[in-house]
Amino acid sequence: MENYILNVKREHTSWGARKIRERRLRRFSGIPIPAKSTIHAVLDRHGLVERRGRLRHRAHGTALSLGQKPNELWCTDYKGEFLLGNHQYCYPLTVTDHASRFLLTGEALSSTCEDYAFTVFEKLFKERGLPANIRSDNGVPFASAHALFNLSKLAVWWLRLGIGIERIKPGHPQQNGRHERMHLTLKKEATKPAVVIFLCEAE
Structure with a gap:
């Protein structure tokens, strides 16, 4: 099973665990299919999971008050x-x-x-x-x-x-x-x- 996952990944480099599992389901519907998390773990173990950087939110200014009295x-x-x-x-x-x-x-x-x-x-x-x-x-x-x-x-x-x-x-x-x-x-x-x-x- 692990070899199958790796071969499909090499054939379709942009595919993740979900697509690999869907292909396995279509081709081998009569046998047990590993969970998406299991397939992802196999890919991760072989360094085939692309890491995403943390999302940065661009800073913007807000409305500014006049602050005319103390503690405003x-x-x-x-x-x-x-x-x-x-x-x-x-x-x-x-x-x-x-x-x-x-x-x-x-x-x-x-x-x-x-x-x-x-x-x-x-x-x-x-x-x-x-x-x-x-x-x-x-x-x-x-x-x-x-x-x-x-x-x-x-x-x-x-x-x-x-x-x-x-x-x-x-x-x-x-x-x-x-x-x-x-x-x-x-x-x-x-x-x-x-x-x-x-x-x-x-x-």
């Missing part, structure tokens, strides 16, 4: 990647209130890992309450290219809390302009001179 709109992003004096990288996660331009938090993290972001926002929500909307770019951990509607676990959590998700268009940082200008000020004040030795000092 928060803006968030990472201020790049900084190499510290101890050769450890620092990823500052910042959140501002759009209306007041107030810096709500600036956490020096060792990674853009989603778990770290959860911790920062959990603490911030307890201290400041929940905003109506949060605006970010389409990067990790705010979005996920492999998820439906690009929704990361962090974004799904925000939605469950009743927070609206706003995304700027890829390549349009000016749509988060106030936050970007704050980052320029932060960079001037915090990195010149760059004498930070340990991650805890960056906070």
